[in-house]
Amino acid sequence: MLGRIKVDSDNKGKVAVVDDRATHDALLDDALTMISGAKRQRKLKDWVQKLGGIKNLKHKVAQALADNGIVAHEKEKVLWLFERQIYPEINPKPEQELRQDMRDAVLSDTKDIEPRVAIIVALANSAKLLPQVFSKQELKERKQRIKQLENGELVSKAAREAVQAIEAAVMIAAIMPAITAATAPGSGSC
Structure with missing residues (x-):
């Protein structure tokens, strides 16, 4: 959405950096550096x-949210031994x-939806979080x-591809531990 990368449909949907200027967001800048410095191009879902x-x-x-004054960064002791970070x-x-x-x-029913909002609605729906808002x-x-927002019917192709890539990565992240546990030695039943 910032115009820093593009998904190259001529190159099997691989991500290419088109503008490597700083975004002034530390995490986005780190991501951009990783993508531009990669030895080979990858697909969006892989990134x-x-x-x-x-x-x-x-x-x-959370620290970025703390830097923007949205949350506070605090540390607390658990059982007098362990320290954990909390962000109220x-x-x-x-x-x-x-x-x-x-x-x-x-x-x-407006057709003019900001891509950022459409992506958040789609991701919140995938994560089953919409009941907290509606x-x-x-x-x-x-x-x-x-469904229209989730399918990207109301946003650009790039935003639609971003939603699909994030959903695919979330699905993989959810499924891999189950597959790993099921295929681990000694996990089968006799």
């Missing part, structure tokens, strides 16, 4: 999976605005609209 495996990714994302919300406005943007996208009745009544 989503690879980037999802960045060490301490959750804490890096201190500014609920961005979350409230995002929820409202999602509601506007799903509950209206009532059961709203979800039932707007099922077709959610």
